Amino acid sequence: MKFNDTIVNTDERFTxxxxxxxxxxxxxxxxSNRxxxxxxxxxxxEDSYELFLKNSSAALIFVERCRAREExxxxxxxxxxxRGIAT
Structure with missing residues (x-):
């Protein structure tokens, strides 16, 4: 697989x-794990992708759910x- 980042959010640590x-x-x-x-x-x-590109707040809500292992x-x-822990 070849992952191609469209947006890198360094402040909130997600792509x-x-x-x-x-x-x-x-x-x-x-x-990170040990x-x-x-x-x-x-x-x-694709709809979420387009939304997240336009609305960083919506993206961050999703990212927080991922960090909490809810997705x-x-x-x-x-x-x-x-399994690592979100950093």
Missing amino acids: IGIEEVTGKFYVSIPV LIDYDEYYEIS DELLIFQPGAD
């Missing part, structure tokens, strides 16, 4: 973009046993 191979839209957040730092990718609809059904990759 919005399009995965180039599948055309899926995503939001990613950084996480061994590594990595990103979790959450699939979003896990949208994870593109399922986490392993040593």
Whole structure:
């Protein structure tokens, strides 16, 4: 997979973009476990993608739900046993 970030929000620590191979839209957040730092990718609809590009407050509400693990059904990759914590 090749993730292509459209927007990188450094203040709130998330990205919005399009995965180039599948055309899926995503939001990613950084996480850390005891061994590594990595990103979790959450699939979003095209409508959500367009909304989040225009409305950073709506994007941040979604990001906070991801950090709280309330959107896990949208994870593109399922986490392993040593799942990281949002940073």
